Amino acid sequence: MADTLLEVKGLKTQFISDKSRIPAVDGVDFNIHRGETLALVGESGCGKSITSLSIMRLIPENGKIVEGKIVFEGEDLTKKSEEEMYHIRGNDIAMIFQEPMTSLNPVLSIGEQLTEGIILHQKLTKQQARSRAIEMLKLVGIPRAEEIMDEYPHQLSGGMRQRIMIAMAMSSNPKLLIADEPTTALDVTIQAQILELMKELKEKFDTSILLITHDLGVVAEMADRVVVMYAGQVVEEADVHTLFEKPAHPYTEGLMKSVPTLEKEQKRLYSIRGIVPSPDEFPKGCRFAPRCDQAMEECLHAQPDLYEIDAGHVVRCFLHKTKEREAKA
Amino acid sequence: MGKYILRRLLGMIPVLFIISVLLFSLVQAVPGDAFTQQLNPHVDHKYIEEMREKFGLDKSPIEQYFIWLKNFMQGEFGISFKNKLPVSELISDRVGNTVFLAVITLIITYLLAIPIGIYSANRPYTLMDNTITTFSFIGLSLPTFFGALLAIYIFSFNLEWFPSSGTMTAGAGYTGFRLLLDKLHHVILPATTLAVLSVASYTRYIRSSVLEAKRQDYVRTAYAKGLPRKVVMRKHVLRNALMPLITFFGLDLGSLFAGAVLTETVFTWPGLGRLIFESTVNRDYPVMMACYMIIAISILLGNLIADILYSKADPRVRYD
Ligand SMILES: Nc1ncnc2c1ncn2[C@@H]1O[C@H](COP(=O)(O)OP(=O)(O)OP(=O)(O)O)[C@@H](O)[C@H]1O
Ligand code: SF4
Numbered sequence A: 001m002a003d004t005l006l007e008v009k010g011l012k013t014q015f016i017s018d019k020s021r022i023p024a025v026d027g028v029d030f031n032i033h034r035g036e037t038l039a040l041v042g043e044s045g046c047g048k049s050i051t052s053l054s055i056m057r058l059i060p061e062n063g064k065i066v067e068g069k070i071v072f073e074g075e076d077l078t079k080k081s082e083e084e085m086y087h088i089r090g091n092d093i094a095m096i097f098q099e100p101m102t103s104l105n106p107v108l109s110i111g112e113q114l115t116e117g118i119i120l121h122q123k124l125t126k127q128q129a130r131s132r133a134i135e136m137l138k139l140v141g142i143p144r145a146e147e148i149m150d151e152y153p154h155q156l157s158g159g160m161r162q163r164i165m166i167a168m169a170m171s172s173n174p175k176l177l178i179a180d181e182p183t184t185a186l187d188v189t190i191q192a193q194i195l196e197l198m199k200e201l202k203e204k205f206d207t208s209i210l211l212i213t214h215d216l217g218v219v220a221e222m223a224d225r226v227v228v229m230y231a232g233q234v235v236e237e238a239d240v241h242t243l244f245e246k247p248a249h250p251y252t253e254g255l256m257k258s259v260p261t262l263e264k265e266q267k268r269l270y271s272i273r274g275i276v277p278s279p280d281e282f283p284k285g286c287r288f289a290p291r292c293d294q295a296m297e298e299c300l301h302a303q304p305d306l307y308e309i310d311a312g313h314v315v316r317c318f319l320h321k322t323k324e325r326e327a328k329a
Numbered sequence B: 001m002g003k004y005i006l007r008r009l010l011g012m013i014p015v016l017f018i019i020s021v022l023l024f025s026l027v028q029a030v031p032g033d034a035f036t037q038q039l040n041p042h043v044d045h046k047y048i049e050e051m052r053e054k055f056g057l058d059k060s061p062i063e064q065y066f067i068w069l070k071n072f073m074q075g076e077f078g079i080s081f082k083n084k085l086p087v088s089e090l091i092s093d094r095v096g097n098t099v100f101l102a103v104i105t106l107i108i109t110y111l112l113a114i115p116i117g118i119y120s121a122n123r124p125y126t127l128m129d130n131t132i133t134t135f136s137f138i139g140l141s142l143p144t145f146f147g148a149l150l151a152i153y154i155f156s157f158n159l160e161w162f163p164s165s166g167t168m169t170a171g172a173g174y175t176g177f178r179l180l181l182d183k184l185h186h187v188i189l190p191a192t193t194l195a196v197l198s199v200a201s202y203t204r205y206i207r208s209s210v211l212e213a214k215r216q217d218y219v220r221t222a223y224a225k226g227l228p229r230k231v232v233m234r235k236h237v238l239r240n241a242l243m244p245l246i247t248f249f250g251l252d253l254g255s256l257f258a259g260a261v262l263t264e265t266v267f268t269w270p271g272l273g274r275l276i277f278e279s280t281v282n283r284d285y286p287v288m289m290a291c292y293m294i295i296a297i298s299i300l301l302g303n304l305i306a307d308i309l310y311s312k313a314d315p316r317v318r319y320d
């Protein structure tokens, strides 16, 4: 068994208001091993970002982790005080976001924004932090690194800003990098460059990556293992080859079929019918049942558990309940 | 930058010209003139005609305007009809008082509004925030003169904490630090009365601006770096949220000289505001024109200063 860096167990994160509780993340389990890239995929609104923000303990003010554990290097992050999190965020766990255009502060220079984290975590002087920042900029492929230090975000392109976000995230040599749709907002060619850069850095620093995306192309390119989320829950988990070759959950199959390919001649691009239910109106039985072509009677009344159908391959679907029994027998 | 400032300054000339024409027309549009009121049986009719001639009121309005303009551009503001003193002398007597009152008002405003606004934004929709909101709306809807009278009634007549009029204790002959204290003692009440109104609107503005800034992606980035809450607030939230105040500050600078007509009148504060009031009542148009032009110029300059400061604070704004 590979060395586990992060273990998310039964995580439930809810948005609580006077009138309602929105279960945005509703019992999520997964592990990330050292040096591995785990992809978290699923349609918009299924709870990917809230899961990752829960790990950082940065969920919006009206949200709350109500259940579960987030064990990082043996310690439960849900039990940490805000002050203890200051030493973990940006130091052990770093994060980059989808919108490079708005993720940098428009009124502070690039140098200022890079060095503030370095000074905080590495206890360096301003001068040393500056050299470290320039070194990081060069590492992420920014030309004219010294000059860029004194420039402001609006003077740079989206791709450059995302490189800067990556430099910022990697500057304290984190053990885990959470990347929430890091390339979604970028042009295709820039996307490829950024993914390439993340791969390089991951090798160089031996960082684990939690990569959030809804782009299966990115998954195939980057991931070692994949967790598929649907309506606040994990519906399938497998290594990347298994998932692409033998997707087991009807939802995953649907996702696979909706990717355009050149090999098969497709008359019309497939799409899963219906829409993602919002967290305040999840169906009573299997949450995918209203959209599932293979739904059975029991799917409407009971929620399926996660069944392990092969070593490391788990599926939340009644169709595979029997297979688990066979596997166990 | 130098070029930009020069361009802006030159651009003010036509604006001021148009303003002066409008003001002059308004002053002229009021029927009668400064001497109409002095028409009483005991005053010799001939004398009034003489005075009109002496002050140029017998000429056509257009002629009068150009005479005024020529003098004004030479820094010659004319003689007051009312007390026959040079306008520049009248103004320079008053301007110090008005600026003193305005500066103290500004200081009180910022000292109260910024912390209250930030406090509210950090606890939105709590009991305290809602209380502040309620008081803000009361403050906003309270007419200035009513607030001024109320303040005098409570703090001067009943509690006797502050004097109700004047800028210093007459005949006390204070000097130095003692004089400053005496002046502050006199200015507190009118300044606070004036500040209440702007504190209310500034508080509302700062609250929503801070709330807005807290939601920005770059604030989340700052937290993700591990920066402590205080640092994130100071360096990322407040810096962005309070930047628009620079524009307000420019407007406030502009109105430093405008004086507060009602407040100065109620508190018998000898400032430009009262001078404007008196000269308007007396149709003393050299004084009126000079006061209004000073206000117009200072508002335009205040705007320019705000724009310059803004471009220093926000790297996205550059003038050259
Ligand atoms: N501040 C909030 N208040 C209330 N509900 C929220 C809040 N933030 C998110 N949610 C809800 O939580 C659910 C999960 O949101 P999340 O951002 O994790 O989705 P996602 O999988 O990252 O989607 P996307 O691909 O669009 O980024 C959504 O249904 C959303 O409506
Ligand atoms: S449990 Fe039933 S409804 Fe849900 S995915 Fe499986 S077959 Fe479809």
Ligand SMILES: [Mg+2]
Pocket: A048, A049, A050, A180
């Ligand atoms: Mg998201």
